Amino acid sequence: AQSVTQPDIHITVSEGASLELRCNYSYGATPYLFWYVQSPGQGLQLLLKYFSGDTLVQGIKGFEAEFKRSQSSFNLRKPSVHWSDAAEYFCAVVPYSGAGSYQLTFGKGTKLSVIP
Amino acid sequence: GAGVSQSPRYKVTKRGQDVALRCDPISGHVSLYWYRQALGQGPEFLTYFNYEAQQDKSGLPNDRFSAERPEGSISTLTIQRTEQRDSAMYRCASSPPLAGSYPGNEQFFGPGTRLTVL
Numbered sequence: 001a002q003s004v005t006q007p008d009i010h011i012t013v014s015e016g017a018s019l020e021l022r023c024n025y026s027y028g029a030t031p032y033l034f035w036y037v038q039s040p041g042q043g044l045q046l047l048l049k050y051f052s053g054d055t056l057v058q059g060i061k062g063f064e065a066e067f068k069r070s071q072s073s074f075n076l077r078k079p080s081v082h083w084s085d086a087a088e089y090f091c092a093v094v095p096y097s098g099a100g101s102y103q104l105t106f107g108k109g110t111k112l113s114v115i116p
Numbered sequence: 117g118a119g120v121s122q123s124p125r126y127k128v129t130k131r132g133q134d135v136a137l138r139c140d141p142i143s144g145h146v147s148l149y150w151y152r153q154a155l156g157q158g159p160e161f162l163t164y165f166n167y168e169a170q171q172d173k174s175g176l177p178n179d180r181f182s183a184e185r186p187e188g189s190i191s192t193l194t195i196q197r198t199e200q201r202d203s204a205m206y207r208c209a210s211s212p213p214l215a216g217s218y219p220g221n222e223q224f225f226g227p228g229t230r231l232t233v234l
Contacts (some may be wrong), residue, residue: 004158036225043120043207043225044159090158103149103172104223106158 001093002027006107013081013113021076021110023091024052031093033074034104035065039087047089061085086114118142120226122208128232132145137193139228141210148191149223150183153205162206165191198233206229 003026004103013019032051036044048059055067065076074091088111092104121140129135141148146167161175167188176182179199185191195202199205209223 043226043227044209045225046222049222086153092158102221103146103161103164103175104159105161108156108158 001103002031002093004070004093004105004107005090006089006110008089008110009073010111010113012115015083016080019076019081019085021089021091021112023074023076023107024072025074025091025093025095026072027095030093031095032102033065033067034092034094035059035060035063035074035076035093036090036106037087038109044090047076074084080098081112081114082115083114083116086112088112120208120210120224121191122206122226122229124229126230126232128234130234131199132197134194134196135198135231137195137206137231139191139193139208139210139226141189141191141208141213142224144212145210145224146188146213147211147221147223148185149209149211150191150193151207151209153207153228155204159205159207162193196229198231200233203231203233 002072023029034049035047038044047063048057050057050067057065063078069072088109090109091107094102122144123138148165150162153159158176163183164172164184168185180196205228206230209225216223
């Protein structure tokens with residue numbers, strides 16, 4: 001079964017600093033990869049996704065992620081963090097099973113705090 | 117509103133009571149998913165509907181949990197004889213139709229229902 005590991009439970013960065021959130025997946029083939037953000041009291045919002053092609057994916061709010069097959073990783077990055085980026089971030093995968101139900105398998109999330 | 121809505125937003129119930137959680141997906145979205153999110157965890161899949169058909173219920177933890185979507189729009193997740201371990205955030209997501217099977221179809225999430233069982 002597929003699984004997603006986010007090794008960092010909580011990260012604190014200063015506003016304006018760069019950010020990298022780690023995500024590793026376990027799956028027999030290349031899965032479909034996603035990053036979602038969850039702000040307090042809000043639903044999960046899709047930041048970006050990767051299926052194939054260029055391994056560097058651009059998303060909303062200035063985020064990007066890079067797929068590295070050799071490392072089974074899909075790390076999320078942002079060059080300069082804003083205070084409004086403080087939230088919880090989830091990496092997720094969908095295995096391509098062809099069964100029709102494309103449920104997301106999520107990691108446990110990384111909570112990001114931003115110091116002004 | 118244009119997004120996925122869920123009601124109630126908060127539900128406190130006593131152990132042994134039944135609860136019904138409602139999800140109103142985005143108009144026109146044919147796929148609907150239910151997830152459960154415990155504190156400090158990521159959401160975990162419960163069940164999936166394609167139109168009114170429940171096509172995958174492999175994530176439902178036991179037979180106290182059931183879901184329906186009788187007209188292919190609003191869905192209800194019902195938990196019978198609630199237990200304290202059922203306390204969690206219950207999230208609904210919907211996604212639009214696409215030609216053919218497309219696992220990368222974005223799922224739009226609602227704000228969730230926070231269930232507390234005393």
